[in-house]
Amino acid sequence: MSDSPNDALDEQKEDESVIRAVLSGNVNEFARLEKKYRRIVSFLVRKMIRNEQDVEDLTQDTFVRAFAALHTFQFEYPFSRWLYRIASNRCIDHLRRKRFAMYSIDEPRRGKDEGEFVVELPDSGPAPDSILLAKERADLLRVAFDALPEKYKVVIRMRHEEELDYQEIADRLDLPLGTVKAHIFRARKRMYAVLTRNNDHAFEEYIIDEDPS
Numbered sequence: 001m002s003d004s005p006n007d008a009l010d011e012q013k014e015d016e017s018v019i020r021a022v023l024s025g026n027v028n029e030f031a032r033l034e035k036k037y038r039r040i041v042s043f044l045v046r047k048m049i050r051n052e053q054d055v056e057d058l059t060q061d062t063f064v065r066a067f068a069a070l071h072t073f074q075f076e077y078p079f080s081r082w083l084y085r086i087a088s089n090r091c092i093d094h095l096r097r098k099r100f101a102m103y104s105i106d107e108p109r110r111g112k113d114e115g116e117f118v119v120e121l122p123d124s125g126p127a128p129d130s131i132l133l134a135k136e137r138a139d140l141l142r143v144a145f146d147a148l149p150e151k152y153k154v155v156i157r158m159r160h161e162e163e164l165d166y167q168e169i170a171d172r173l174d175l176p177l178g179t180v181k182a183h184i185f186r187a188r189k190r191m192y193a194v195l196t197r198n199n200d201h202a203f204e205e206y207i208i209d210e211d212p213s
Contacts, residue, residue, distance in 0.1 A: 008078075015079040022070060030070070034063050037080065041087050048091040053165050058094060060185055062087040068192035144194035152187035159184055 015036075021029040042059045049055050066086050073082055145153065158169045170180045 011080075012078050016075055019070060019073060019075075019079060022067075027067075030067050033066075033079070033083075037083055038063070040080075041083065044084055044087050045091055048088070049094065054094065056166075058087070058090050060181075061188065062090055064185070064188045064192055065090070067189065068195070140195055141191075144191040147194050148187055148190060152183055152190070155180060155183045156187050156191075 015033065018029050018032050038059065041062055042055060045055050045058045045062070049058060062083065066083055069086075073079065145156065148156065154173070155169055158164045158172065159166075164172070166177060166180050166184070169175075170177045173180070
């Protein structure tokens with residue numbers, strides 16, 4: 001975004017100033033970073049993801065995660081590089097989940113002799129400690145979700161449980177599309193704030209590294 005090393009240094013200092021303001025309690029200042037980097041983050045996501053609705057979701061989620069993890073930002077590195085890594089990781093996770101979802105190991109496969117076979121994999125069930133960790137995370141998610149106002153709970157359920165897109169949610173609730181986007185954005189932001197406040201490590205992999213108007 002800069003034409004010279006000096007410009008890049010000035011931008012880095014400007015970002016650092018905004019980040020320190022946010023960390024000091026002026027959270028509304030984060031909107032300046034969203035406005036500054038939203039277009040280029042969206043461009044980066046679009047290079048990896050084809051579906052435009054997913055692009056919008058992942059772009060928004062990148063900023064939500066960056067906001068939640070801002071206290072982990074290391075000032076010796078440019079904020080832009082940290083932000084782009086979050087976006088890239090989110091895209092990789094999204095593509096990995098889609099690949100796994102497309103392949104069902106329980107569905108019979110057809111071999112060369114036209115006979116069917118079922119893929120059998122060795123038992124790789126979770127260890128007891130991972131089961132406990134999963135339960136702990138589920139409990140934390142439930143706490144974060146229960147803390148939401150009812151209007152936010154409704155859109156989160158429809159988006160993440162029913163997997164409806166924004167327009168479908170708007171149609172079903174008879175709400176403007178912009179209102180639905182804003183509700184989902186704010187709901188996610190509140191949930192991440194609760195999660196990171198209650199447990200700094202359980203959701204670490206989710207927050208490594210918009211205003212939906």
